[in-house]
Amino acid sequence: MRVVALGFGGAELDSAGRLHDYVAGVLAAYPPEEERLVVLPGLAGLYLGQCFGWLGKPGSTEEAYGAYLEFMAAQPGILEDIFGKLARENGCWLVTGSFPVRDAGNLYHEAALISPRGDVAGRQRQVFLSRAEKALGMSRGEDLHVFAAGSMKLGLLLQTDGFYPETGRILAAKGAGLVAHCGALPEGDNRWLQFSALWQQVQQNQFFAVESQLCAEVGGVAYGADCRIHAPTEMTEGYTGILAEGREPVSAVPDEKARQTVIQGYPLLKLLNPLAYGSLACEGGEGV
Amino acid sequence: MTLKETLFIRYLAHKTRPAVLQRHLQTLCKGCATTPDYNRRQLTAAAAQVHLDLVPDARDYVGTMHSFAARAAEAGASLLVYPENNSFPLLGLLPGIGEMAKNLDGEGDGPAVSVADLFRALGPVFNRVAHTTFSHLARHYGLWIVAGSYPTPVQGRVFNRALIYAPSGALAGTQDKVHLTLQEHQWAFTPGADFRVYTTPFGRLAAPVCMDATYFETFRILAGLGAEIVAVPIANPEAYNPWLALRGIWPRVQESLVYGVKSALVGELFGHTLTGKAGIFAPLPLTPNGDGVLAETQHPDREGFACAALDLEALRELREQHPYLGDKNPALMKKYFPGIYSTMGG
Numbered sequence: 001m002r003v004v005a006l007g008f009g010g011a012e013l014d015s016a017g018r019l020h021d022y023v024a025g026v027l028a029a030y031p032p033e034e035e036r037l038v039v040l041p042g043l044a045g046l047y048l049g050q051c052f053g054w055l056g057k058p059g060s061t062e063e064a065y066g067a068y069l070e071f072m073a074a075q076p077g078i079l080e081d082i083f084g085k086l087a088r089e090n091g092c093w094l095v096t097g098s099f100p101v102r103d104a105g106n107l108y109h110e111a112a113l114i115s116p117r118g119d120v121a122g123r124q125r126q127v128f129l130s131r132a133e134k135a136l137g138m139s140r141g142e143d144l145h146v147f148a149a150g151s152m153k154l155g156l157l158l159q160t161d162g163f164y165p166e167t168g169r170i171l172a173a174k175g176a177g178l179v180a181h182c183g184a185l186p187e188g189d190n191r192w193l194q195f196s197a198l199w200q201q202v203q204q205n206q207f208f209a210v211e212s213q214l215c216a217e218v219g220g221v222a223y224g225a226d227c228r229i230h231a232p233t234e235m236t237e238g239y240t241g242i243l244a245e246g247r248e249p250v251s252a253v254p255d256e257k258a259r260q261t262v263i264q265g266y267p268l269l270k271l272l273n274p275l276a277y278g279s280l281a282c283e284g285g286e287g288v
Numbered sequence: 289m290t291l292k293e294t295l296f297i298r299y300l301a302h303k304t305r306p307a308v309l310q311r312h313l314q315t316l317c318k319g320c321a322t323t324p325d326y327n328r329r330q331l332t333a334a335a336a337q338v339h340l341d342l343v344p345d346a347r348d349y350v351g352t353m354h355s356f357a358a359r360a361a362e363a364g365a366s367l368l369v370y371p372e373n374n375s376f377p378l379l380g381l382l383p384g385i386g387e388m389a390k391n392l393d394g395e396g397d398g399p400a401v402s403v404a405d406l407f408r409a410l411g412p413v414f415n416r417v418a419h420t421t422f423s424h425l426a427r428h429y430g431l432w433i434v435a436g437s438y439p440t441p442v443q444g445r446v447f448n449r450a451l452i453y454a455p456s457g458a459l460a461g462t463q464d465k466v467h468l469t470l471q472e473h474q475w476a477f478t479p480g481a482d483f484r485v486y487t488t489p490f491g492r493l494a495a496p497v498c499m500d501a502t503y504f505e506t507f508r509i510l511a512g513l514g515a516e517i518v519a520v521p522i523a524n525p526e527a528y529n530p531w532l533a534l535r536g537i538w539p540r541v542q543e544s545l546v547y548g549v550k551s552a553l554v555g556e557l558f559g560h561t562l563t564g565k566a567g568i569f570a571p572l573p574l575t576p577n578g579d580g581v582l583a584e585t586q587h588p589d590r591e592g593f594a595c596a597a598l599d600l601e602a603l604r605e606l607r608e609q610h611p612y613l614g615d616k617n618p619a620l621m622k623k624y625f626p627g628i629y630s631t632m633g634g
Binding site: 016121127129130131132134138141143144158163164165166169170172173174188191192195198199200203204233238240241249267268269270271272273274275276277278 | 325347466467468469470479480481483484499502503504505529531532534535538543572578580584598609610611612613614615617619620621623624625626628629630631632
């Protein structure tokens with residue numbers, strides 16, 4: 001499967017048509033017969049809503065969330081329809097990036113996995129929150145799922161989830177071979193911050209990961225970090241653990257057979273020692 | 289144990305008797321003993337990078353260990369960490385160790401000797417050398433010392449055990465390596481059963497061993513137990529590559545918000561090349577270059593020394609204010625932990 005990370009950097013996306021052209025333009029560079037997964041970044045819903053003129057001109061993050069939720073209350077499902085059409089017309093699996101959803105009075109970040117037929121194949125909510133997200137009154141999801149996406153078993157992580165190694169361990173235990181991360185980091189020198197997140201999750205779980213980082217402004221905040229495709233160090237040039245990186249588009253075809261060979265030679269998860277974790281398995285875990 | 293083996297162990301014990309080593313230590317440790325003075329805002333931690341040279345005389349070993357303690361004291365350090373398998377240089381006390389190495393686990397022509405058997409016999413002698421040495425150095429220099437780890441026999445089983453000495457000279461704590469490598473499993477070592485954190489006058493200290501730092505669980509549990517400084521002795525049997533090396537203590541320090549002190553054993557033994565860089569690591573916002581590294585030795589294959597000042601109060605403040613870390617999701621954790629491990633064959 002070819003995986004492609006997009007961050008919206010520099011793209012003119014003032015309509016659904018332009019979004020389609022943008023994705024189609026990127027995918028045109030790759031062989032059409034390939035199975036493909038496109039991953040959009042964190043805050044994709046807010047950013048696209050802003051680009052499409054749905055949010056007016058939000059002057060702050062809070063205003064952007066408020067305007068988005070108000071618009072979606074009036075036109076529920078509009079963005080999902082756009083994503084469905086995008087996946088169908090491009091014949092790809094699509095991770096939508098994150099968008100805010102209200103459910104029973106709670107506010108979540110959610111991402112959807114769309115099949116090449118345009119159906120919603122799965123949904124994932126963000127499970128750990130940043131300080132800023134807590135200040136916005138957001139809530140946490142309570143599950144992590146692994147979905148069948150073509151030939152891959154796929155897990156989704158949203159934004160802050162990447163910094164919490166528990167998330168990767170759960171997805172690895174559930175059999176994920178590929179994790180898609182929809183990220184949004186305020187612009188700055190994020191190189192080492194990124195290594196402390198998805199890169200380390202990949203190294204201690206030996207799955208692949210595609211990290212899509214938003215490169216655009218939302219609600220007056222500029223976001224910017226490299227998109228990356230990660231693999232266990234042993235199967236990458238120079239042992240960097242990175243198959244591809246840059247602002248966008250970033251693409252690679254992870255080699256599942258090579259990953260299995262790495263795991264056979266160094267079976268990290270078999271060398272865990274759960275007996276020593278006892279009642280302190282993890283903070284908040286059973287018996288704590 | 290045969291009579292010949294018993295006599296040999298007694299001979300080794302005599303050659304390494306505490307009186308001989310203490311006399312040598314007294315010669316080395318000149319001047320007044322140091323009185324510790326701890327400042328949580330500026331606490332110097334040091335890490336030794338020890339080159340594995342087999343010693344024909346235990347006094348040579350004492351001399352090497354002393355040189356690091358003297359250097360740490362000169363730098364004003366309160367904590368000094370030595371590497372994993374820090375008794376390996378003492379294998380040089382065995383006549384014909386080179387030949388014996390070929391027969392470890394049946395690889396040579398002679399009778400097979402398992403590594404566990406080797407340390408079952410020699411561990412008590414080597415650990416007594418360690419106790420004599422580090423107890424004295426800790427007392428004289430007023431240091432907290434993580435003496436590195438020692439294959440340690442306990443009721444027939446062999447643990448890879450880290451030893452912690454207080455400035456009183458007392459053995460203040462131990463930590464058995466919990467996550468064994470494939471090689472240590474082959475060597476028939478026994479994994480540790482728990483993680484421990486020790487209280488010092490400057491903060492809470494832990495000392496998991498090498499492979500333990502590969503897994504986030506180690507540091508999560510230790511941080512949950514209050515650890516602020518996590519010392520990790522390593523002896524890594526692979527060619528050095530900075531990306532491979534980055535998979536251990538560095539990410540653990542970032543995700544669990546602790547200081548990390550890594551000490552490395554480097555050199556050649558039994559056909560294995562050990563590499564690594566000793567270093568002091570901190571969460572990204574507490575490092576001047578924003579890269580999570582406060583100090584690191586330059587070369588991964590020769591003797592070295594790293595030291596840096598830690599600010600334990602800044603660490604406490606960071607934990608309270610970190611923009612991304614510190615969130616809790618008890619519902620998620622209760623749902624998945626520890627049950628997920630049952631699917632992993634650990």
